[in-house]
Amino acid sequence: MSCNIIPSIDILPVEILHRIFDNLDAQTILFSIRPVCRLFRAVANTYDRYVFDFKFISKSNFHLLCRLINPQNIISLTLRDNEYTPDQIALFISLVRLRQLTRLHSITFLGIEEFQLNMILKRIDLNLLISFSLNIRKYDDRRKKTTLSFLSSIMAQSNLRKVELNMKSNRISNISWPLKCGITCLTIDEHIPFDDLCRILSCSPQLHTLILRQNLSIMINKIILPSSFSQLTSLTVEQLNVTIDKLESFLSLTPSLIYLKLIGDGSVFDGKRWEQFIQINLSHLDTFEFFISIEMLTNQTREDLELLIEPFRSPFWIEYKKWFIACEFSMNRPNRIQVYSIPICKSFLHYELGSEKFFLSTSSMSLYHDPPILNNIKEINLSWEMPISNAFTQEAFKRTSPLFPKVTKLHIGITMNYIGKNPRALKKFLTSIIDVSQLVEVKLEIYCLFDDKKTLWFHMMTIIKQSHNLSSLIIHSCLPKYELYPFLDNLCSVIPRQIRHLQIPINKLDQIKIILERCQDLSVVQFEITRSKFSEEVIQWFTQNTIDSTFRRRERYNTIWIGKKTNEISINHKRIKLIDDNQFSF
Numbered sequence: 001m002s003c004n005i006i007p008s009i010d011i012l013p014v015e016i017l018h019r020i021f022d023n024l025d026a027q028t029i030l031f032s033i034r035p036v037c038r039l040f041r042a043v044a045n046t047y048d049r050y051v052f053d054f055k056f057i058s059k060s061n062f063h064l065l066c067r068l069i070n071p072q073n074i075i076s077l078t079l080r081d082n083e084y085t086p087d088q089i090a091l092f093i094s095l096v097r098l099r100q101l102t103r104l105h106s107i108t109f110l111g112i113e114e115f116q117l118n119m120i121l122k123r124i125d126l127n128l129l130i131s132f133s134l135n136i137r138k139y140d141d142r143r144k145k146t147t148l149s150f151l152s153s154i155m156a157q158s159n160l161r162k163v164e165l166n167m168k169s170n171r172i173s174n175i176s177w178p179l180k181c182g183i184t185c186l187t188i189d190e191h192i193p194f195d196d197l198c199r200i201l202s203c204s205p206q207l208h209t210l211i212l213r214q215n216l217s218i219m220i221n222k223i224i225l226p227s228s229f230s231q232l233t234s235l236t237v238e239q240l241n242v243t244i245d246k247l248e249s250f251l252s253l254t255p256s257l258i259y260l261k262l263i264g265d266g267s268v269f270d271g272k273r274w275e276q277f278i279q280i281n282l283s284h285l286d287t288f289e290f291f292i293s294i295e296m297l298t299n300q301t302r303e304d305l306e307l308l309i310e311p312f313r314s315p316f317w318i319e320y321k322k323w324f325i326a327c328e329f330s331m332n333r334p335n336r337i338q339v340y341s342i343p344i345c346k347s348f349l350h351y352e353l354g355s356e357k358f359f360l361s362t363s364s365m366s367l368y369h370d371p372p373i374l375n376n377i378k379e380i381n382l383s384w385e386m387p388i389s390n391a392f393t394q395e396a397f398k399r400t401s402p403l404f405p406k407v408t409k410l411h412i413g414i415t416m417n418y419i420g421k422n423p424r425a426l427k428k429f430l431t432s433i434i435d436v437s438q439l440v441e442v443k444l445e446i447y448c449l450f451d452d453k454k455t456l457w458f459h460m461m462t463i464i465k466q467s468h469n470l471s472s473l474i475i476h477s478c479l480p481k482y483e484l485y486p487f488l489d490n491l492c493s494v495i496p497r498q499i500r501h502l503q504i505p506i507n508k509l510d511q512i513k514i515i516l517e518r519c520q521d522l523s524v525v526q527f528e529i530t531r532s533k534f535s536e537e538v539i540q541w542f543t544q545n546t547i548d549s550t551f552r553r554r555e556r557y558n559t560i561w562i563g564k565k566t567n568e569i570s571i572n573h574k575r576i577k578l579i580d581d582n583q584f585s586f
Contacts, residue, residue, distance in 0.1 A: 017043045026050050027061065030068050045070070048103065053078035054085070056471050056500035058523035059548060060564040062091065071100035080110035081137060084472075084501055084524050086552045086561050089116050098123035106131040113138040114147055121150040129157050135166040135189070144171070152176035155183070166190060177203040187211040201229045209234040215241050233258045233284075240264025240292070244273065252281050261345055262290040269294060269339045271311030271325070279316070288323055289345035291338070299334035305360045308337065312362050324363035326373075331356040343372060348379040351404075351433075379409035382433065399432045407434045408469075411443040412460075427463050439467035443474040461494040472501040476528070481507075495519060503557070504528065509541050516565065527558045 021029055021044075034044040050073050054062065062085075079089045089112055101124045109117060114136055132154055148171065154160065156178045165172055166189035173196040181204045188197075191214035201207060210232055232254045240247070240262050251257070260282070269292050278285055296304075305327050312325040324342040329335075330352060340346075342363050430436070442464055464470065473496065477484050485507045492514040495502065500521050505528035506512065516522065529535045538558055542549050548563035 014043055014046065018047050018049070021047050022049060026052060026065060026069065027054070027057070030065060031061070034068075048073040048075070050074045051076040053108070054088075055080070056084060056523050058521075058563075059091070059550060059561045061523075062088065063095065063548075066092065066095040071096055071098075072102055074101060075103050076106040076131075077101070077104055078108040078110070079112065081113070082111045083503075083526060083559055086524075086559050087550045088561075089113070091550075093119060101125065104128060108133040110135045111137040114140040114143050118143050118146050118150065121154075126154055126157060127159070129154060129160050131162040132160065133162075133164040133166075133187075136168075136171075139168065147171070148174050148176070155181055158182055161185065163187070164189070169193070169196075172196065179203055180205060182206055185209040185211075187213065189213045191215055198229075201232070205231055207231055211236040211238070213238045215239050228253045228255055230254075230256045232256060235259070236261040236263075238263045240266065242266075244268060244270070248277055248281075251277070255281060255284070257282050257285050259287045260285060260289070262292065263346055264292065266292045266294055269308075271309070271314070271317065275311070275314060275316045288321070289341045291340040291344060291346045294337045294339065296335045296337060300329050300337055300358075301334075302358050302360075305329070305337070305358055308339065309360050309362060318362060324361065326359065326361040326363070328357050328359040331358075343376055344374060345376060347376060348381075349374075349377045349404075350381045350383070352383050374404050375406055377404050378406055379411075380404055380407050380434065381411040381413065383413045402431065402435045403433045405435050406438065408438055408440040410434060410439055410441070411445070413445045427459075430463055436463060436466045437468065439464070440469050441472040441474075442467075442470060443476070445476045446479065458490070458494060461491070461496070465494075465496045467496070468498065470496055470499055473499045474503040474526075475505070476503070477505065481530070489514070493518070497521075500524070502526070506538075507534070509537060512538065512541055516562075523562055525560050525562065527560075528556055529558055530556055 021033075024033075029044055029047065029050075033040050035041070050069055052065075052069070052074050053076065054065075057065075079092055081087060081089045089109070093116065098120055104124060104126075105128055107124075107129065108131075109120075110133075112135070117134070117136065134151075151171075152175050155163070155175060160181075160183055162185045163183050164187035169190050169192045172188065172190065172192050177200055181200075183204055184206050186200070186204070186207055186209070188211070201210075207229075208231060212235075233256055235251075235254055235257055238261075241264050242250075244266070247262075251260075269290075278288070309325060309327050312323075317323050317325065325339065326342055327337055327339045329337045332352070342361065444460060444464075464473070475491070484505065488505065488507055488511060492504070492506070492511045495504070495515060495518055497519055498521060499519055501524045502515065502519065502522060503526035504515070512527075515525065527538060529538065535553060535558055538560075539551050542551065542560055542562075544566075546563045546565050550561040550563070552559045
């Protein structure tokens with residue numbers, strides 16, 4: 001193909017094409033656009049704002065990208081070592097000249113080993129860093145001091161604005177924070193002592209946003225509190241489990257808050273007390289989001305819900321702040337109440353199908369008739385724990401739009417020996433709950449026996465295949481092996497073709513061939529295998545039929561980051577060299 005078919009494109013300034021590239025991922029630029037013609041090849045080679053982040057990428061494509069991209073043209077780098085791309089970080093280190101990464105503005109390491117972290121940080125230029133995110137998978141105490149030295153140096157960078165730390169609390173506590181640290185947004189995924197948190201806040205005068213994903217009750221353990229941190233305007237606590245007294249003590253340190261989000265558990269959530277506290281201590285608060293689960297000593301009734309929600313109907317909540325609240329409990333767990341702001345502020349929700357619920361709200365909206373309440377839900381766990389009543393089914397069929405319209409991750413757990421046998425009814429029921437076309441990741445788990453297991457699996461796959469955006473599929477069954485194995489061949493033959501990550505039980509080598517021939521874009525596969533001998537046979541199969549794949553065995557799963565596939569399918573029984581306790585490379 002030649003660019004001559006578009007006479008005007010060669011007179012476009014390179015800057016315009018680079019601006020277009022800013023909205024594309026690196027794979028699209030290098031694999032789809034660069035090969036078109038010489039002009040596009042030259043433009044791709046000179047583009048210097050590559051964002052390197054690949055969750056689902058084949059090992060051969062990863063090799064190719066590392067060769068095609070000039071390290072000096074990468075401004076954002078995300079490397080991960082997990083179930084989707086095992087050993088991606090080690091491979092990147094072996095393929096790229098780290099000292100040429102001189103323009104990095106953003107770095108994210110997910111699942112990195114500590115010796116790899118030190119190796120990379122020693123060789124790259126940290127001066128331009130604006131964002132830094134770290135999740136350490138494997139620690140090495142011999143490198144502890146070196147790691148702390150690097151992290152302290154990163155925190156001292158004048159351009160640094162955004163930091164996320166997911167590492168042991170004692171490592172975070174020992175980081176030396178500069179007296180005038182310039183970060184504006186900090187996320188801490190693990191708990192740290194309250195004194196250390198206060199020290200970080202005292203050293204960060206420009207820190208406006210703080211996100212705590214750990215248990216707050218571990219931190220707040222002192223009666224004597226420091227002076228307030230008036231620089232904070234946004235606070236999120238995602239695993240709240242603390243008494244109201246301690247929570248108020250902590251929030252009293254943040255008088256300038258404009259945004260507050262609380263997710264977790266509590267023994268009480270008193271609307272009147274919150275109203276008084278906010279008026280006195282958080283006078284600037286504009287947005288208050290929360291989702292609190294309360295364990296009660298006795299089973300609750302509708303009258304109990306009325307008493308709980310009544311204080312939230314005051315003019316302060318309804319007229320002045322315009323904060324609307326809902327509360328509910330399900331009949332199968334009547335002692336557990338959920339109180340939350342509208343719309344629901346969580347991205348994940350566990351939803352029990354068929355469970356009757358008592359629901360009250362200070363808004364005119366209804367939870368089951370007004371999907372905007374649920375627009376923030378991106379991940380949902382649907383559990384079939386009881387037979388679905390006819391009333392519930394009829395209600396679902398009347399719905400004109402999905403209950404959860406923005407869900408991209410779906411986990412279906414079926415524990416009851418019950419499901420509709422009409423495939424059209426099953427499809428209608430499921431699509432009344434979620435927009436199947438939006439799904440990116442699906443996990444399907446079945447824990448019990450059905451009269452027609454084969455039909456159930458097939459119908460579920462038929463529905464899931466309608467999601468053209470689906471990238472990841474996890475299939476897990478707790479059925480006995482003699483019940484599950486007869487259906488695996490058929491199950492492998494109906495897997496959606498477009499998926500790139502697959503987890504599935506197998507018991508025969510022929511099933512691997514079925515899967516790879518069907519799913520041409522598959523980059524990572526996780527086989528659930530119970531027999532060690534068969535696990536070794538799977539390794540040998542990939543040794544013979546792929547080039548440069550990576551294998552990792554953990555618990556009962558073989559994870560293969562698939563390399564280049566060969567044309568001929570055969571089995572070679574040569575022995576695989578063990579690199580470490582859990583990993584093979586071949």
